[in-house]
Amino acid sequence: MDSCIFCKIIRGEIPSYKVYEDELVIAILDVNPSSNGHTLVMPKEHFSDVTTTPKNILDHCFEVSQVIAQAQIKQLHATGVNIITNAGKSAGQSVMHFHIHVIPRYENDGLDISLGFPIKKIENKDMLLLCDSIKKGI
């Protein structure tokens, strides 16, 4: 993907703070960090988001995310970690190259404790419909 900013980083055309690299994956510090050590884990091959990434690559990205999270706890003394991935513009994805945010959390770090997701009240009958609908797609 010629125009993809993360592909450019992977090719070394744009500088980054590289935390980890292997044959399939790189991990870099986010240019707009939410906390100290906020890291992005991504496959070297271009896939648009979590829903289109092959399972073996997805598994490896999450394994690497776990290792990064453990390092953030050990080295940065994080007391928690949010591991999230946004898929699609409506979910807040701004770079359309699959990546996982590994966001170390600290006591009183000023971030919303649940990253700002509000709670929506849904009636039982609608919960049943939603549950059935998702089950049909599996």
Ligand code: DGP
């Ligand atoms: P998302 O909104 O989930 O697509 O997250 C994209 C993240 O990528 C966002 O937190 C900022 C980060 N980002 C965008 N451009 C660059 C860049 O050129 N370098 C680095 N290191 N991070 C970037």
